[in-house]
Amino acid sequence: MSARTPDRPPPALTRWEQRTEVPLLAASLVFLAGYAFRVLAPYDAGPWHDLSLALVGATWLLFVLDYALRLRLSGLGLRFVRVRWLDTLVLVLPLLRPLRMVQVYTAVQEKRDRPRLGLYARVISYAGMTAVLLGFSAALSVYHWEHGAPDASIRTFGDAVWWACATLTTVGYGDAVPVTAMGRIIAAGLMACGLALLGAVTGAFSSWLIQVFRREDEKEPPASG
Structure with missing residues (x-):
């Protein structure tokens, strides 16, 4: 063995x-x-x-x-x-538990030696699910620490959700920003995780397109001379 x-x-x-x-x-x-x-x-x-x-x-x-x-x-x-x-x-x-599901399905996919197109779709869907959960939890945490702080621009949960969307998409309008130390720590973590999730989705989608084009090329009959 x-x-x-x-x-x-x-x-x-x-x-x-x-x-x-x-x-x-x-x-x-x-x-x-x-x-x-x-x-x-x-x-x-x-x-x-x-x-x-x-x-x-x-x-x-x-x-x-x-x-x-x-x-x-x-x-x-x-x-x-x-x-x-x-x-x-x-x-x-x-x-962040959906990220673990990507690991598990990757191992299962490799073990069964099946086509990997489904795996790319799972990576995209789980990363998207993780982004939604992460953004919602970050909005809750920032609202918890910010809404009662002096000179805070995040006063309502709606402000916190808007801030989380702008941060995750790397837009950063600057109209709602955390002012407390804990709020800024949460913001830094959301920025880092947002970039990682964006990279995962972009990479998986690019690999999926390459696999699709490759399979289409293999299906085409060779051109006659």
Whole structure:
């Protein structure tokens, strides 16, 4: 039996990832809903604030347990934190979980040796989904820190959504900008992730077009002399 290559995860870890990605994606949406309620709900919402806090805590605990099991199944020990840095990032920012689905489907696609056109479509769709979730969560976070700050230009959640759209698309009108330290940290992270997502979508779409044109050329009969 051939030894497992260092860059290929153990079969047990691969099976676990394939079985849990969709349920954990649903859990990340529950996490987002709980966080959104805590930020946007009126202060007199009473027990609903406690319920949303319980949802956020329970889903994050689920992500911690999943991370611990991945670490154990990987056989890497503490090197897992560095080698599988995306898993660590997802633990800190659960709304980036769609990026993990790209990893899993890439591994499945390569293992089954199927045409890769579907993979490019998945990369584009998951990156787009991640951009929407990331922009919404950034808008919530910036609104939470900014709306009560002195001289803030982001006073409503609508202002925060407009700011997130302008930042993700690298337009940067400058009419709504964060003024607090935490708001600027969130803005810097959104800029970096936005550029990465834009690069992923652009690269995947370009590769998809090249594959389509190549297949069309292969289908054409050779020209007669």
